[in-house]
Amino acid sequence: MKILTFSLLLALGSSAMAQGGAAVRLAADLAESVVRRAAGESAETTARELAEFGGTKMIREVLEQAEREGGEGLMKQVAAQTEKHGLLALQALKGAPAPVLRALDGVPAELAENSLRALVREPVAMQKLATEFGSSALETAAKHPGLAVPIGSRLGGEGLDAARRLTLDQATALSRHADELAKLPAAERSQFLTMIKESPAKALAWMEKHPRLIVAGSATTAVVLARKEIFGEGAQQGFIERVAGSLYRTFEKPINLALGVLAAVALAWGSFKVWAFSRMMRKRS
Numbered sequence: 001m002k003i004l005t006f007s008l009l010l011a012l013g014s015s016a017m018a019q020g021g022a023a024v025r026l027a028a029d030l031a032e033s034v035v036r037r038a039a040g041e042s043a044e045t046t047a048r049e050l051a052e053f054g055g056t057k058m059i060r061e062v063l064e065q066a067e068r069e070g071g072e073g074l075m076k077q078v079a080a081q082t083e084k085h086g087l088l089a090l091q092a093l094k095g096a097p098a099p100v101l102r103a104l105d106g107v108p109a110e111l112a113e114n115s116l117r118a119l120v121r122e123p124v125a126m127q128k129l130a131t132e133f134g135s136s137a138l139e140t141a142a143k144h145p146g147l148a149v150p151i152g153s154r155l156g157g158e159g160l161d162a163a164r165r166l167t168l169d170q171a172t173a174l175s176r177h178a179d180e181l182a183k184l185p186a187a188e189r190s191q192f193l194t195m196i197k198e199s200p201a202k203a204l205a206w207m208e209k210h211p212r213l214i215v216a217g218s219a220t221t222a223v224v225l226a227r228k229e230i231f232g233e234g235a236q237q238g239f240i241e242r243v244a245g246s247l248y249r250t251f252e253k254p255i256n257l258a259l260g261v262l263a264a265v266a267l268a269w270g271s272f273k274v275w276a277f278s279r280m281m282r283k284r285s
Contacts (some may be wrong), residue, residue, distance in 0.1 A: 003250045023067060023075065027060035030082050030090075039087055050087055062094050069098035077101050085116055091118035099131040106135025107142065114142035129160070136160040144171040154178040158193045166200050173204045180211065 005209070031050060038046040054061075059082075066074045078097055081089040081104070092115075093100050100119065107115050118141035119126045129137035129152045140163045141148035151159045155178055163171045173197065181189050195203040 019237045022072075023060050023063040026075070026079055027056045027063055030059050030063075030079060031056045032223075033083055034086050034090075037083075046087060053087060058094070059090060062090055062097060066093070066097040066101075072217045074098060074101065085113060086095075088113070088120065089117050092116040092123075095123065096127040096131060100127060103130040103138050111142040113137055114145075115139070118142060118145065118148065121145075122149055129153075133157040133160050136164050140164045140171070142238070143166075144168055147171050147175050150175050151178055154182040155189070155193065158190060162193045162197045162200075165197055170200050170204055173208060177207050177211065224226060 011226065034050055035043055035047050063075050063078055070077075072096065078089075078093055078101070081093065081101070104112060104115060115138035118138065119130070126137070126141060126149065129141075129148060133156065134150060136157060137148055137152055137160050140151065140160045143164060144166075147232045148160065151163045151174060155174075159174070159178065160183075163174055166174065176206070181192055184192065191206075198250075
């Protein structure tokens with residue numbers, strides 16, 4: 001097994017080694033380290049995956065890009081992550097070592113590996129989010145697989161910052177309403193996301209109950225600006241929530257509005273007839 005593994009690594013890196021240089025030598029060391037850290041049968045699998053990745057040549061390219069973007073120090077950070085996480089780190093860092101490492105620095109240690117897996121699953125989208133929004137993108141992806149991209153692409157850094165604080169069910173609900181929230185003016189969207197961060201269960205439950213009010217124009221402004229009124233005190237509903245609920249029911253069952261108008265017309269007509277009849281009877285008497 002050892003002979004097979006190191007023969008493979010030598011074949012992958014022989015042409016690169018001939019060119020010399022710090023990155024080349026480090027690449028060879030890392031290739032050996034990646035396979036060595038895998039035990040038993042997994043060593044053969046890792047060696048095969050490393051070959052599919054591009055072997056020592058690809059490791060060298062990742063290191064050289066890191067050196068261009070952040071000097072020798074960044075290249076050493078790539079090496080450190082590779083020693084810690086193996087081939088997974090190289091796959092995640094390929095193409096954007098500097099922004100990914102910066103984002104990874106802010107991720108809790110216990111979430112680092114899942115962050116790297118998220119980058120490997122969706123490399124283009126996740127590297128873009130990591131570059132724009134840093135650790136909140138990776139932390140959200142690590143905690144809630146598959147949700148960071150739809151939330152981040154629609155709600156940006158604020159959405160990701162809110163999502164990383166939520167449970168999986170709550171983050172799923174936020175993702176469901178991401179399109180609606182994205183259509184709001186920036187200030188209103190920001191206030192909704194602040195409400196979600198401060199009181200996620202209540203805010204998301206309200207959104208689930210009144211989805212159409214989120215995009216109901218002036219009603220949305222009233223709801224966002226009066227968040228204390230939305231939730232009320234204790235079990236008591238606030239004024240804005242009561243008004244918003246009535247408006248929502250009107251949107252949900254527009255026939256109620258038509259029936260209300262018809263009832264008002266009928267009442268007015270009936271009152272007029274009673275008045276006319278009474279007037280006629282007075283004249284006769």
